[in-house]
Amino acid sequence: MAKKSTTRANSESTDDYLKAILTIGGPQEDRVTGNALAEHLQVRPASITGMLQKLSGQETPLVEYEKHRGARLTPAGKRRALEVIRHHRLIELFLHDILDYPWDEVHAEAERLEHFISERMEERIAAKLGDPLIDPHGHGIPRKDGSLPERREVCLSELAAGNTGVVTSVSDRRPDVLRELKNLGIVPRAHLTVTERRAGSRPMRVRIGPASQDIPLTVRLSSAIYVSQ
Amino acid sequence: MAKKSTTRANSESTDDYLKAILTIGGPQEDRVTGNALAEHLQVRPASITGMLQKLSGQETPLVEYEKHRGARLTPAGKRRALEVIRHHRLIELFLHDILDYPWDEVHAEAERLEHFISERMEERIAAKLGDPLIDPHGHGIPRKDGSLPERREVCLSELAAGNTGVVTSVSDRRPDVLRELKNLGIVPRAHLTVTERRAGSRPMRVRIGPASQDIPLTVRLSSAIYVSQ
DNA sequence: AATGCAATTTAGGCACACCTAAATTCTGGG
DNA sequence: CCCAGAATTTAGGTGTGCCTAAATTGCATT
Ligand SMILES: [Mn+2]
Ligand SMILES: [Mn+2]
Ligand SMILES: [Mn+2]
Ligand SMILES: [Mn+2]
Numbered sequence: 001m002a003k004k005s006t007t008r009a010n011s012e013s014t015d016d017y018l019k020a021i022l023t024i025g026g027p028q029e030d031r032v033t034g035n036a037l038a039e040h041l042q043v044r045p046a047s048i049t050g051m052l053q054k055l056s057g058q059e060t061p062l063v064e065y066e067k068h069r070g071a072r073l074t075p076a077g078k079r080r081a082l083e084v085i086r087h088h089r090l091i092e093l094f095l096h097d098i099l100d101y102p103w104d105e106v107h108a109e110a111e112r113l114e115h116f117i118s119e120r121m122e123e124r125i126a127a128k129l130g131d132p133l134i135d136p137h138g139h140g141i142p143r144k145d146g147s148l149p150e151r152r153e154v155c156l157s158e159l160a161a162g163n164t165g166v167v168t169s170v171s172d173r174r175p176d177v178l179r180e181l182k183n184l185g186i187v188p189r190a191h192l193t194v195t196e197r198r199a200g201s202r203p204m205r206v207r208i209g210p211a212s213q214d215i216p217l218t219v220r221l222s223s224a225i226y227v228s229q
Numbered sequence: 230m231a232k233k234s235t236t237r238a239n240s241e242s243t244d245d246y247l248k249a250i251l252t253i254g255g256p257q258e259d260r261v262t263g264n265a266l267a268e269h270l271q272v273r274p275a276s277i278t279g280m281l282q283k284l285s286g287q288e289t290p291l292v293e294y295e296k297h298r299g300a301r302l303t304p305a306g307k308r309r310a311l312e313v314i315r316h317h318r319l320i321e322l323f324l325h326d327i328l329d330y331p332w333d334e335v336h337a338e339a340e341r342l343e344h345f346i347s348e349r350m351e352e353r354i355a356a357k358l359g360d361p362l363i364d365p366h367g368h369g370i371p372r373k374d375g376s377l378p379e380r381r382e383v384c385l386s387e388l389a390a391g392n393t394g395v396v397t398s399v400s401d402r403r404p405d406v407l408r409e410l411k412n413l414g415i416v417p418r419a420h421l422t423v424t425e426r427r428a429g430s431r432p433m434r435v436r437i438g439p440a441s442q443d444i445p446l447t448v449r450l451s452s453a454i455y456v457s458q
Numbered sequence: 459a460a461t462g463c464a465a466t467t468t469a470g471g472c473a474c475a476c477c478t479a480a481a482t483t484c485t486g487g488g
Numbered sequence: 489c490c491c492a493g494a495a496t497t498t499a500g501g502t503g504t505g506c507c508t509a510a511a512t513t514g515c516a517t518t
Contacts, residue, residue: 013505034466047506049467054504068466068513098327099353109347116345118338124328242475263496276476278497283474297483297496 010080012115016041017051018062018081021073027150029078031070079146086142087114087122089135092172094125096136103136104178137178138169138188138226156217156225157204161197165227166190177224184208184215192227239309241344245270246280247291247310250302256379258307260299308375315371316343316351318364321401323354325365332365333407366407367398367417367455385446385454386433390426394456395419406453413437413444421456 020040024032034052038045055077056065062077073081091110095101101109117125126132126144133141142148153168167190170181181187185208195214196205203216217225249269253261263281267274284306285294291306302310320339324330330338346354355361355373362370371377382397396419399410410416414437424443425434432445446454 011504035464043505044507045466046468046508051505053467095350095353099350099357101349101353105349109350112345112347113342116341118341120330120334121324121328121338124324124330128328240474264494272475273477274496275478275498280475282497 010115013051014055014062015080015084015115017055018073018077019084021063021071022078022081022085025072029072031072033070037071082142082146082148084114085148086144087117089139089141090122090125090129090132091117092135092137093129093132093141097129102179103182104175106136107172108175134188137172138167139172151226151228153226153228155223156192156194156206156227157219157222159194159197159227161194161204163229164191164193165229167192167225168228169226171224171226174224177221180221181224186221186225192225239344242280243284243291244309244313244344246284247302247306248313250292250300251307251310251314254301258301260301262299266300311371311375311377313343314377315373316346318368318370319351319354319358319361320346321364321366322358322361322370326358331408332411333404335365336401337404363417366401367396368401380455380457382455382457384452385421385423385435385456386448386451388423388426388433388456390423390433392458393420393422394458396421396454397457398455400453400455403453406450409450410453415450415454421454 017037020037021032022029024036024040034045034048037043037048037052041048052063052065052071055061055063056071060076061074062080063071064074065071088110091113092106095106095109096103133143135141140148140151151168154165156165159165167186167188169188170178170186172178186192191209193207193214194204195207198204201219203218204222205214205216206222207214246266249266250261251258253265253269263274263277266272266277266281270277281292281294281300284290284292285300289305290303291309292300293303294300317339320342321335324335324338325332362372364370369377369380380397383394385394388394396415396417398417399407399415401407415421420438422436422443423433424436427433430448432447433451434443434445435451436443
């Protein structure tokens, strides 16, 4: 019924640190500060220090780290981070397309399972889905070889009035936001036109697809939407 | 990307201990000895003691335990054990039927994932499979309410010559054994007749289904097969 | 150049689940 | 009844990852 599951090659925590460094550092792979990591991972800064020391002090370090100068991924760390992200996004699509999960629930489930599926299962899921390249929220799925084409997308909240764009992706962290977006028809590939943009905290207004009416979008929503022009 | 996953209600280890106690204790739920648990879980006896103390000393104890007198599940512990077994067997069937896993690989994957899927995912998998009651190896899948009808099955290795039976289940731990059984056509619902049984370590011989020839079965194989007469 | 605060690191601890070695306790023969 | 050997428990440790409190360090701004 059980066996010696001693030490998994990469722990759940390690995976999460690597993903966080990749995400925060962005495509340019800037050095990431401890504070940013602490915020992102919801962990105290002191804990970050300890973990970075460990991750950078291993036989094959996953992180490059010097006191007070932040952290960045080593090639090995980046490889693992992309692998976990591949797991995450394949699982999301799988839950959505095969198990009929609503799109606001897939993220939480994938966030846990991404650490525990085998390479075999990754392969089977990818096959079942036909080696997909996009997850339910429009995010790119890293390929088996770790490649992930860069996107040219901007956050809708940064678009000025008059601009038009196609939704490329939406942030998947907040189920409530995802549900509202779905209701509004704001999903990847939808067309949006910014019809109004006032100063201050007045919500922007957008027209969705071929609609004749425009609707208001609070920052809570607009900042979760990414478009390409 | 991550969050405070502080303490899951039941840890992977806890789940494994509960499953082991249920399995070893059998349907009569005998008290299980520390040694048997140590053997089953591949852990030192001292570790068993510590864990049993913890599991029996909680707010709502999962285990009933008194020094030197072994352990048995409390109702709460049994409920959790059956829930994990339900997860395990649903996952096995799912991997086999939906993801086209070979039947000798499902056990290892399920053994890990059973601890991490949500109730939502359990529900979706069960729905996708049509609320199944039997896993790929012929084991019963506990129902949502925790019920699991008892089986009347005997191990093939205990059958005398001349007896006939229908395979009800096969042990799923050893991939190599499972592969051989599949090759021989020994799967749940197959008909077997014991044609020969000698003393000593001479392998028994069985006829499979309507075959005209009988084949030898070493104890390694016959002890993994359960039949009903 | 000085300083004052924010960011980071160190120190000391905790919970988990495991281990080894060294007690105990129990039990079945004699 | 007694006692050795087996089973179990206790004692003392380890590695992971987290926390709080108490240093440090570095940097922006005078
Ligand atoms: Mn996600
Ligand atoms: Mn996504
Ligand atoms: Mn199994
Ligand atoms: Mn099974």
